[in-house]
Amino acid sequence: MTTPIPKPPGVPLLGNIFDVKPSNTWDSLRKLSEKYGEIFQIKVLGQTIVFVASVALAEELCDEKRFRKYVGGPIVEIRAAVHDALFTAYDDEPSWGIAHRIIFPTLRPDAVGAQFGEMRDLATELLNNWRGLGEQNKISPVEQLNRLNLESTTYVLFGKRLNGLNGPPHPMLQAMEDSTSEAMKRPTRPGFLNWLVYGRKFKSSIKLMRDYAADLVKYRHENPTDRQDALAAMMNTPDPETGKTLTDSEVIDEILSMPIGSSTAPCLLGFAIYLLQKNPETIVKAREELDRVIGDGEFELQHLEQLEYVQGIMRESLRLSSAAPGFNIEPRPTTEGDKSPVLLGGGKYQVAHNQAMIIVLHGVNRDPAVFEDPLEFKPERMVGEAFERLPAGAKKWFGNGKRVCIGRYYALQWSFILLAKMIKEFDFELADPEYKLEVDGWFNIRPIDFYVKVKPRAL
């Protein structure tokens, strides 16, 4: 006998449409995961979706022999911008393997290590701006780090400076926000409304993003260089397996996927700053390590492996923030076309052979079966053996298997550099000491209305 998967009661005909707020989907899912626990389901516009929110079930869904990425909902909608690029390709689209084999060598740990200097120097530029802000400043860390992230991704991966750390924000930032928020909302509305009312704005944000990418290709043609960066690979390197190169349109698709992906890192750091403020003893410990390892000298790549506690802060912030809030899974179709239900949890639950499922990382990352005091910020649990002992299902912040985040080494190094420099060089203070954390977002989530005062660290 299987246990029925719990679901909120909903309303006749419309199902659970009122249980998930299209304007803050992930917050609704967070609340549902807190109420229903390891698994629950909802029905919206006739489609049932199952949500998984425990480490054990997440780990089970990450078995690639049984399951694969489900390309549906918002991911299908954002194909309007990036077509069959890495993030959006269906499992059986050959474009995925071609792009992956071409691009991944430029995002492997060794390649990312070589990008350390550029990442650090751009971070220094932003932080130097903060030094000039004066006593009575108030900044949004996520807004500032979004600017830096776009600048870094565009320069480190594609070789062009946008000079967007000051002045009006680069329009690409708003276009990414508009297109991803629209992609999240579209599956919750009837198709004709999407087309009639919301289509124009969606199209114009997509055009703006594609123009950003096309401009980088044009710039590279006009400014030949021997940089071996991601853009060079996308434009020139043949796939070692098929010999194919990316078409001009595919290059645009892949370029564009990178800043959309990397925009999760500033969200993570926004949460990290909040969590550090709430746990000041962790700042003291991190500074002791940073001063011992880096001291007064230049911050270099080889310091990273010695900054275990700062790395623990980064991982613990990944856990508590769920900055990338989840990922989609479906049962892998069998070659025989078997339509029998799929069993989960050792036969406890049963889902349809083609059931769309979403791993809700908010629940997984706070699973009390794995994390003692799951709501506490304890970087120690993410260091050394304690980290190694955690089950694989508890470390899925970057997704899984074949479709794991291609930018994970880049994201970790960039975030590590920023975290280390911000903690070592600045004192932060909540602009509103009564601030209560609220979270919002689309393909990633961030603290909202979160402002701090920054001042150079008092020594």
Ligand code: HEM
């Ligand atoms: C803290 C930062 C980041 C987090 C937490 C994160 C998380 C994720 C997750 C969970 C996935 C899997 C999505 C799925 O299964 O549907 C993913 C995929 C992806 N990410 Fe990231 N990401 C981050 C940063 C980045 C960066 C810096 C880049 C690019 C430079 C990037 C580019 C991508 C791409 C292209 C994919 C699709 C990969 C594929 O399916 O082959 N991400 N990311």
